[in-house]
Amino acid sequence: MSALVTILDDEPEIRQLLTETLEEAGFKVQSFGRAREFEAALNRITPDVCLIDLSLPDTDGLALVHRLAQDQGAAVIIISGRAQVQDRVAGLELGADDYITKPFDPIEVVARVRARLRGGSRSPxxxxxxxxxxxxxxxxxxxxxxxxxxxxxxxxxxxxxxxxxxxxxxxxxxxxxxxxxxxxxxxxxxxxxxxxxxxxxxxxxxxxxxxxxxxxxxxxxxxxxxxxxxxxxx
CATH class of the missing domain: 1.10.10.10 (Winged helix-like DNA-binding domain superfamily/Winged helix DNA-binding domain)
Known part of the structure; x- marks a missing residue:
């Protein structure tokens, strides 16, 4: 069964680019432009990887990352235009699994998603x-x-x-x-x-x-x- 990747980003162009690239790579994808829509969807879906933008119009992205890390089994990858070291550190400390800065190469995102899935499925x-x-x-x-x-x-x-x-x-x-x-x-x-x-x-x-x-x-x-x-x- 294909892994489910969710995208939370308020930029439609980014959502479309990531959706097309990830679907071509064989993933199931659901995308959201608002945090409230994304959080409501978590009541009915179980994503394997969540791609989260930090600059969201209706919530603090870092706070959302922290909640996801505590409450969900999904891997969390931040995709953000915030390139400062302190933003990277804050995201990782609050529970993110990885941090990708914008602009990004979509192929790199696919590789990072696959790396997180490999890490979560290892067996002795x-x-x-x-x-x-x-x-x-x-x-x-x-x-x-x-x-x-x-x-x-x-x-x-x-x-x-x-x-x-x-x-x-x-x-x-x-x-x-x-x-x-x-x-x-x-x-x-x-x-x-x-x-x-x-x-x-x-x-x-x-x-x-x-x-x-x-x-x-x-x-x-x-x-x-x-x-x-x-x-x-x-």
Missing amino acids: SGSTNPSSARFTGWRAHFDRFVLSDDTGTEVPFSQAEGEVLRLFLENPKRLISRAQMQEQLGGGAGDSFDRAMDVRISRLRTKLRDDPKNPTLIKTIYGAGYIFLDDVEW
């Missing part, structure tokens, strides 16, 4: 994709995008955070370099990718109650990468 050792994994004090539910602790308390995580967590859980007690993370997870390269990983790992540590100064789960090996320290049961 090429086997079937298990929906949950257990480690000390926690169970990660990848079908529902939540962590549950031993008391039953649930903590939601975004698809972007889930991709990083799954990579760790599939490779416990093994060093994972930034280059390996880039290869496995895709997305923007260079400083943009490094910043995105830093943000996602920081959010995961917070949700797992893992002290970054004395971690028991996710340890940073400076200059080399990361190690997930616990045993994992799938």
Whole structure:
């Protein structure tokens, strides 16, 4: 079944360009010019990837990105004319999976969408994709995008955070370099990718109650990468 990509942008020309390019690439596409229409549609559709413009006439784009990251399982890619570093950082910190600046090459958008879908569909050792994994004090539910602790308390995580967590859980007690993370997870390269990983790992540590100064789960090996320290049961 083809993945569903939603587009939220108030410029009709942008919506048409992206719709035509993505449909030619084999995706199902629904586009919206207003945030209220898009949010209403989420009650009846489940997108795999959401392309969101930040400069929307009826809502704050960054606030919408944050809500999507918290409440939806879809990957979120910002497409915006805001090219400042602080805008990129804010978008990533609020839960976006990727950030593309306007003007853009439509083929690059297709590649970024495919990278997000690949990252969300990986499975250990090429086997079937298990929906949950257990480690000390926690169970990660990848079908529902939540962590549950031993008391039953649930903590939601975004698809972007889930991709990083799954990579760790599939490779416990093994060093994972930034280059390996880039290869496995895709997305923007260079400083943009490094910043995105830093943000996602920081959010995961917070949700797992893992002290970054004395971690028991996710340890940073400076200059080399990361190690997930616990045993994992799938």
